[in-house]
Amino acid sequence: MTQPPADALLFDMPPPPTPVERLLHLAGEYTQHNDALDLLLRATNPPQPEAHTACAQDLATATTAAIKAIQGERLYESEELTEAVVRLRQLAFLANASVELSAGAARELTALGPEAAIASAVMLAGEFRRRRGATAPTPDARLGAVHRAALAEIACGHVVASSSLGREFTRSREPKVLMSTLRVLETKGLTERATGSAPAAYIGGPNLDRVRLTPTGVTALASVLGLPAAGSSSAPAATPRPLPTAAQAAARNR
Incomplete structure (x- = not known):
């Protein structure tokens, strides 16, 4: 079989993720980490002390890499940009401290990781559009206001799915993400379900399916972040809840 020329393969490589896309992916990693900890804490046998350390270290490394990617864009300083970077530094510190x-205490430190990463992504996307509007990504035409809001909630780790008696349903915060909306997003290849990866809604119940963004979904959401609000919110608030401190989590664990 004839192999294509090496230089031809270069054109098939996807472009590297933008800093905003990197933050959306990072939020998903924090959600997966938190879900894994929840399942460990609900297991019959107590979790091993080091069960979460490798993943926590990876999160700290990935968060630091996201900060460097933002700094590599060489944007002029602003309050929004500074706040986004500082929040990510706090997040990297907390992930590292959780090791x-x-x-149980580690779970508290990373609890707001997805929201913090998304809030920074929203701020950064807004800065890119304000300063580099000509090169900003074109909004995905497939996404209406409801779809944008749903993708944002999914990116924050707020949406799970399950079924009972042959009927599928979702669990989410406000704004609610309906099963009909989720099916549309899945049909477009923007989201997927990780079977049994999220903790049960009640003790003794079945594990739930965490809804996650696909790589295509990450790109689609990144294309609409930072747009002026019109009607329904298309992104999570840029000011998330305060992150916990390592001392607070350690005190609760005593």
């Missing part, structure tokens, strides 16, 4: 704690 030394028990699984």
